[in-house]
Structures are given as C-alpha cells and as structure tokens.
Amino acid sequence: MDLSLYSLIKKFLDKQNYQVNPGELKLQLLSHPNYPSLHSVTGLLNHFGIENLALEVPKNHSTLMELPEIFLSITLNKEYVLVQKRSDHIHVLFENNDTKNFSLDEFFAIWTGVVVGIEKKALATTNAISSSKMSIFYYLLAFSVIAVFFITEPTVLNSAHFILSLTGLTISAFIIKHELGYTSKTIEKLCSSNKSTSCDAVLNSDGASLSKNIKLSDACLVYFASLVLYWTLSQLNHIPQAIIIAPTLLAIPVTLYSIYYQYMVIKKWCPLCLGIIGVLWLQSSLFINRDLVQYLNFEILDGFTLLISFLFTISAWGFARPFINENLELNKLRISHYKFIRNFDLFYTAFNKSKTVDTNIDQIGNTEIVLGNVNAPLRLLMVTNPECFYCKEAHSSLEKILRNHPHDISVTIRFNVNVKSGHLALKVAHRLLELYNSADNESFHNAFSEVYSKEVNLEKWIQKWGEGEASIHKNILEKQSNWCRENGVNFTPVIYINNRPFPDEYEWEHLPYFIEDLAEQFEVPIDHHMPSLAISDK
Numbered sequence: 411m412d413l414s415l416y417s418l419i420k421k422f423l424d425k426q427n428y429q430v431n432p433g434e435l436k437l438q439l440l441s442h443p444n445y446p447s448l449h450s451v452t453g454l455l456n457h458f459g460i461e462n463l464a465l466e467v468p469k470n471h472s473t474l475m476e477l478p479e480i481f482l483s484i485t486l487n488k489e490y491v492l493v494q495k496r497s498d499h500i501h502v503l504f505e506n507n508d509t510k511n512f513s514l515d516e517f518f519a520i521w522t523g524v525v526v527g528i529e530k531k532a533l534a535t536t537n538a539i540s541s542s543k544m545s546i547f548y549y550l551l552a553f554s555v556i557a558v559f560f561i562t563e564p565t566v567l568n569s570a571h572f573i574l575s576l577t578g579l580t581i582s583a584f585i586i587k588h589e590l591g592y593t594s595k596t597i598e599k600l601c602s603s604n605k606s607t608s609c610d611a612v613l614n615s616d617g618a619s620l621s622k623n624i625k626l627s628d629a630c631l632v633y634f635a636s637l638v639l640y641w642t643l644s645q646l647n648h649i650p651q652a653i654i655i656a657p658t659l660l661a662i663p664v665t666l667y668s669i670y671y672q673y674m675v676i677k678k679w680c681p682l683c684l685g686i687i688g689v690l691w692l693q694s695s696l697f698i699n700r701d702l703v704q705y706l707n708f709e710i711l712d713g714f715t716l717l718i719s720f721l722f723t724i725s726a727w728g729f730a731r732p733f734i735n736e737n738l739e740l741n742k743l744r745i746s747h748y749k750f751i752r753n754f755d756l757f758y759t760a761f762n763k764s765k766t767v768d769t770n771i772d773q774i775g776n777t778e779i780v781l782g783n784v785n786a787p788l789r790l791l792m793v794t795n796p797e798c799f800y801c802k803e804a805h806s807s808l809e810k811i812l813r814n815h816p817h818d819i820s821v822t823i824r825f826n827v828n829v830k831s832g833h834l835a836l837k838v839a840h841r842l843l844e845l846y847n848s849a850d851n852e853s854f855h856n857a858f859s860e861v862y863s864k865e866v867n868l869e870k871w872i873q874k875w876g877e878g879e880a881s882i883h884k885n886i887l888e889k890q891s892n893w894c895r896e897n898g899v900n901f902t903p904v905i906y907i908n909n910r911p912f913p914d915e916y917e918w919e920h921l922p923y924f925i926e927d928l929a930e931q932f933e934v935p936i937d938h939h940m941p942s943l944a945i946s947d948k
Contacts (some may be wrong), residue, residue, distance in 0.1 A: 609682055
C-alpha cells in the first residue's frame with residue numbers, strides 16, 4: 411500500500427499541532443471510497459473534527475500572500491505536496507519526501523491553485539502522547555547496540571564488518587517492507603529508475619524463495635541480524651572472532667547465484683538486492699591479504715557464540731514473521747471492509763428499501779428536544795432512553811455529527827420510557843424536557859451530556875438536577891411512548907433519517923460516514939465550520 415499521502419498529511423497535522431491516532435488516521439484515509447482524491451483528504455479532516463477549507467484560488471502573488479503559512483496542495487502532475495511560505499521563497503515537500511525551494515514564479519509553474527488549509531492549533535498544556543514511540547524505541551535500540559559495540563574498542567576490521575552488517579540489516583528491512591506492501595516514493599523511484607530495473611519482478615520470482623514460506627529476504631534479514639548480535643556478544647565478552655570469516659565467505663556463492671538469476675532469468679535488476687550483494691562483497695574484501703589460516707583455528711566458544719546468535723535470530727524472526735503477515739492481512743481486510751461500508755451508493759440503496767414512517771406527533775408542537783438547525787432539510791430522529799447503555803455511544807456519534815455539521819442537520823430526541831409514575835428513566839426524561847423548554851440552554855446542554863456519559867449515575871443526576879414538575883412534559887412523554895408502541899419501536903437506540911429507518915445492514919456508528927452525501931442528496935449546502943454542539947431556537 412502507498413503511504414506517501416498518509417505521511418504527508420501526518421506531517422501537515424504535526425506542524426499544525428494536531429495530535430491524532432496514526433492507526434486511525436491511516437485506516438480512515440485508506441478506506442475512504444474516493445481515496446486518494448481531494449474529497450478523501452477533506453473527509454479525513456472532518457472525521458477528526460478539524461476545521462478545514464478546500465478551494466481553488468487564482469495563481470498570483472497577492473492571493474498567495476493571503477493563504478495560510480502552511481497548506482496542502484496539488485501540483486500539475488497531480489501529486490500532493492506540503493507547501494510552506496518563507497520570506498523569500500516557497501518550500502515544498504513532495505510525496506516522495508523530497509524537498510525543494512522555489513521562487514514564486516517557479517512555484518506558480520507547477521501549482522494548480524488548489525489549497526487545503528487548517529488553522530494552527532494552540533499547543534496543549536498537557537503532554538501529548540507521542541505517536542512515534544515505537545520509532546523512538548527502535549532508534550534507541552539501534553543507538554544502544556552501536557554504542558555498546560564501540561565502547562569495547564573494536565579493531566578497524568571488526569568495526570568495518572559490524573557497520574556493513576548494520577547496513578545490510580537496514581537494506582534487508584527495506585526489502586521486507588517492500589514485499590509486505592509498505593511502499594514509498596523513494597523506494598519506487600529507486601526500483602524503477604530505468605527499464606532494466608524492477609524490484610518487484612525479482613522479489614516476486616520463484617528464484618527469490620527458498621521454500622513456500624521462506625524467502626531470500628528472510629534469509630538476508632536473519633543473516634545480518636545474527637552478525638550484529640554476534641559482534642555485540644563477542645565484543646562484550648572479549649571472545650576471539652575468528653569464525654566470522656566462515657559465514658562471510660559462504661555468502662559469496664549466493665551472491666553469484668543472485669546475479670546470474672537477475673541477469674539471465676529475470677533479465678531485470680533489483681537495486682535493493684544489488685545493495686545486499688555489494689555489502690556481502692565488501693565484507694569479504696576485508697579479509698583480502700590476510701592470513702586465512704589463523705581464522706580457521708577458532709575457539710569453541712567463538713563458534714558457540716555464532717551458533718547461538720543464528721539460532722536466536724532464526725527463532726525470533728520465525729515467531730515474529732507470522733504475526734506480521736497476519737497483522738498485514740487484518741489491516742488489508744479492515745481497509746476493504748470500511749471501504750465497502752462507506753460506499754454511499756450501497757448505503758443509499760439499502761436506505762431507500764426501507765418503508766417511510768410518519769415521525770410527526772400531533773398536538774406536541776415544538777416541545778420535543780431538537781438539536782442542530784431546526785430548519786435543516788436533513789432531519790434525524792433518535793429514539794432513546796436515559797437508562798439505555800447502547801444509547802451512550804449513539805449519542806456520542808450524534809454529538810460528533812452536530813459539531814461537524816451544526817447548520818446542515820437537525821436531530822430530534824424522542825424518549826421511549828416507561829411512563830408509570832416513579833420510574834427513574836421517566837424522571838430523567840421529564841427533567842430534560844423541562845430544562846430544554848426553559849430559557850437556560852446551557853443547563854440543558856450540561857444535563858443532557860451528563861445523562862449519556864459513560865460514568866453517569868442517574869440517581870445522583872436526579873439529586874443534582876431535580877425532578878420535572880410541569881404536567882405538560884409528562885404528557886409529551888406519554889405521546890412519545892404511544893408513538894413508539896404504534897410503530898413497533900421496542901428497543902433503543904433507533905434512528906430515522908427523513909422519515910426512513912436507518913438500514914439494518916449498517917451499525918449506527920457508520921452514520922457519520924454518510925452525512926455529507928446525505929446532505930448533498932437532500933440539497934443541503936455543506937458547512938465545514940464547526941462550533942460546539944448547537945441547540946435550536948424554540
């Protein structure tokens with residue numbers, strides 16, 4: 411999978427001080443039905459509640475000066491770029507991670523005028539959890555291994571062989587990532603630099619596999635990782651390293667086979683594979699003009715250290731590789747699943763199959779709780795109960811929708827509660843209706859949010875907010891209960907969209923994916939400004 415756009419957006423958000431979960435960011439972007447279109451980028455930002463503006467502007471100096479300091483854009487080559495305005499030039503970061511400084515005229519020559527901008531967020535007062543902790547761990551581990559090795563004052567030969575082993579391990583990791591589908595523009599450019607190079611042709615060939623489940627790339631990773639471990643252990647324990655010449659020289663025939671196979675069979679060259687070959691040859695060249703006899707007289711402890719290093723690495727990689735493959739397949743499955751779920755045409759077909767329901771209740775007027783824009787053509791009705799556990803997540807999704815589209819949607823809250831006197835849910839619903847129809851919208855908003863919070867204790871809530879007194883609101887609850895009974899609504903939550911029930915084939919948490927398309931379907935102009943939860947005027 412190509413993660414170049416994901417990396418660009420992640421850097422964009424980081425520069426603007428937005429902390430988002432990288433896994434969720436990747437999933438929501440790659441699973442968007444229109445990925446990698448501009449719509450998928452703005453939809454991603456909307457998903458995280460990030461106020462954004464996407465537009466096409468004239469390509470001139472005055473317009474450029476009015477744009478944000480940092481913004482996403484698209485070049486005439488249809489490549490996403492991250493643009494930063496500087497005092498005397500324009501700094502551009504490309505998808506392949508290359509950077510270049512342009513004069514204004516040079517930038518206008520490659521620019522489409524498309525701009526995606528977000529407002530820079532103030533730094534949080536609390537320490538945000540870094541999304542790159544795992545990367546930091548790997549860097550610290552590599553630094554620790556290198557530091558431990560060189561603290562032991564190795565010889566020049568040992569140092570050179572160790573550094574080459576680390577280089578080979580790094581290239582092997584790039585090959586594994588490429589095989590797993592984690593491509594980058596830089597690697598793609600390297601692997602397809604001309605007609606005679608193709609990493610995929612070589613790595614996917616029969617000659618690149620030792621068996622059904624073991625590839626030469628696995629062998630390379632194990633080989634170099636074992637050498638790094640061997641050098642570290644032998645240096646720490648002051649063990650003679652004579653036996654290292656054995657694996658070094660035994661690797662040469664494998665390189666000759668690889669060159670023959672690429673040249674004669676595949677007729678394509680793999681630059682990454684050639685990099686491995688170069689490392690192996692350089693390691694072998696370290697023993698030129700040396701007395702090979704002294705290396706044949708190795709100690710048993712030396713051989714045992716090398717054996718342990720290989721056995722440990724083989725076991726560790728043999729344990730980790732299946733989990734990596736399984737995780738990769740699960741990620742692909744999740745992306746495919748969400749891409750299918752988010753297909754609006756399929757959703758709308760299922761939506762239109764459901765029968766229309768008259769959601770109006772006579773003689774109730776405008777006393778029901780309505781959130782958002784009461785005049786919006788896109789109307790949602792949620793049937794809920796204060797004691798309903800599953801309603802809490804549904805209300806969380808609705809609040810997110812209202813934050814993202816406060817002017818484009820109205821949400822009516824209808825209670826399905828036991829109207830017998832003294833019932834706890836009845837008391838809560840009664841009080842909420844009373845607060846809503848009072849002049850204190852802030853109190854209603856706070857009380858309503860508390861009712862559907864996960865930690866709520868409704869008895870304590872009643873003690874805090876009191877019980878409803880006006881009989882008119884109890885009559886409303888009775889009419890709502892009667893409507894639920896007449897329309898066969900026996901469970902909560904239930905959602906209706908413009909008098910049609912939300913399709914059974916979908917879960918309520920999927921609803922936010924379709925709001926923009928539904929708004930367009932019902933001819934509602936999308937408003938990307940996102941103030942807090944809106945409450946309609948009564």
